[in-house]
Amino acid sequence: MATETIFTKIINGTIPSNILYHDDLVTAFADIAPKAPHHILIVTNKPIPSVAEVESCDEQMLGHLFIVARKIATDLGVNESGYRLIVNVGADGGQEVPHIHMHLLAGGKLGGLGFPKQD
Numbered sequence: 001m002a003t004e005t006i007f008t009k010i011i012n013g014t015i016p017s018n019i020l021y022h023d024d025l026v027t028a029f030a031d032i033a034p035k036a037p038h039h040i041l042i043v044t045n046k047p048i049p050s051v052a053e054v055e056s057c058d059e060q061m062l063g064h065l066f067i068v069a070r071k072i073a074t075d076l077g078v079n080e081s082g083y084r085l086i087v088n089v090g091a092d093g094g095q096e097v098p099h100i101h102m103h104l105l106a107g108g109k110l111g112g113l114g115f116p117k118q119d
């Protein structure tokens, strides 16, 4: 069984957060350390640790992340101008919180993706 994460506590209201959206499948709230003018996390209510553990039965819930991303982008006024959706997976992917979540970054022209700059 998956263990409770900091995101579970946010979803349950045990620790405070700026929640923008909540339904039976997902919850969205502001990232505590924003990397863009708008930085929202869209989190599955079910605490699956990462994409590496998803199962076929999770398909509808995972697809719903995109529907909610579009709704939030629309609410923020960026659905036409553009935004970035990111799902980090595992240590090499830069995932810090072991609870599936999609980052929505918006509010201006975003930088590139890829490896960090080497010295």
Ligand code: AMP
Binding pocket: 006, 017, 030, 031, 032, 033, 034, 041, 087, 088, 094, 095, 096, 097, 098
């Ligand atoms: P990741 O590296 O993909 O696992 O992203 C985890 C994200 O969770 C980071 O961007 C953190 O800033 C964010 N985060 C961690 N704790 C909190 C919190 N209590 N409330 C909101 N965002 C958080």
